Amino acid sequence: DTGVSQDPRHKITKRGQNVTFRCDPISEHNRLYWYRQTLGQGPEFLTYFQNEAQLEKSRLLSDRFSAERPKGSFSTLEIQRTEQGDSAMYLCAASRGGSSPLHFGNGTRLTVT
Amino acid sequence: SQELEQSPQSLIVQEGKNLTINCTSSKTLYGLYWYKQKYGEGLIFLMMLQKGGEEKSHEKITAKLDEKKQQSSLHITASQPSHAGIYLCGADAQGNNDMRFGAGTRLTVKP
Numbered sequence: 001d002t003g004v005s006q007d008p009r010h011k012i013t014k015r016g017q018n019v020t021f022r023c024d025p026i027s028e029h030n031r032l033y034w035y036r037q038t039l040g041q042g043p044e045f046l047t048y049f050q051n052e053a054q055l056e057k058s059r060l061l062s063d064r065f066s067a068e069r070p071k072g073s074f075s076t077l078e079i080q081r082t083e084q085g086d087s088a089m090y091l092c093a094a095s096r097g098g099s100s101p102l103h104f105g106n107g108t109r110l111t112v113t
Numbered sequence: 114s115q116e117l118e119q120s121p122q123s124l125i126v127q128e129g130k131n132l133t134i135n136c137t138s139s140k141t142l143y144g145l146y147w148y149k150q151k152y153g154e155g156l157i158f159l160m161m162l163q164k165g166g167e168e169k170s171h172e173k174i175t176a177k178l179d180e181k182k183q184q185s186s187l188h189i190t191a192s193q194p195s196h197a198g199i200y201l202c203g204a205d206a207q208g209n210n211d212m213r214f215g216a217g218t219r220l221t222v223k224p
Contacts, residue, residue, distance in 0.1 A: 042217050
């Protein structure tokens with residue numbers, strides 16, 4: 001158990017619908033990351049937070065994607081007007097910053113039909 | 114941006130055999146991290162290497178960092194079916210805990 005929990009584990013949605021995922025890290029982890037992973041690939045960086053501040057966003061994060069970490073604890077990732085290409089595993093990771101390793105949740109698998 | 118290339122992409126070995134997985138970076142490595150992933154699950158942290166020439170071991174897995182070559186290797190001795198999974202290397206692109214990953218090496222261990 002890495003201490004990072006993600007909800008839901010699986011989400012099936014129809015194209016055009018909005019979806020929201022949640023990530024809960026343990027309290028000592030002030031850095032929180034979102035990654036997307038497709039079959040046969042490594043995780044692709046989407047965005048990360050230092051406490052409540054969103055410090056970097058990948059160009060992969062189109063206008064349809066938004067992430068928040070309102071109180072510097074849990075985070076949400078929302079995808080609006082989902083497309084079939086959004087189908088992937090969405091991974092959340094957290095760390096204490098510096099050179100400390102990232103600890104990953106088990107991910108949310110999104111299927112867009 | 115930093116790119117990490119892993120080789121081989123997949124590996125099938127007989128139980129008991131040794132194996133090596135490599136990770137090569139296109140840029141200077143400030144930190145190299147090895148993770149293991151089972152299908153449909155998150156990544157599990159294995160080891161972190163920060164200094165050139167550093168070598169770390171955990172049970173039958175040893176990782177080394179060659180800073181000059183911008184390369185790391187992961188070696189498994191006397192492989193077991195429990196070692197099967199996807200091994201991923203991650204690197205800190207700018208020394209600020211901003212991590213990118215390779216595509217992974219899928220390991221199958223045949224009993």
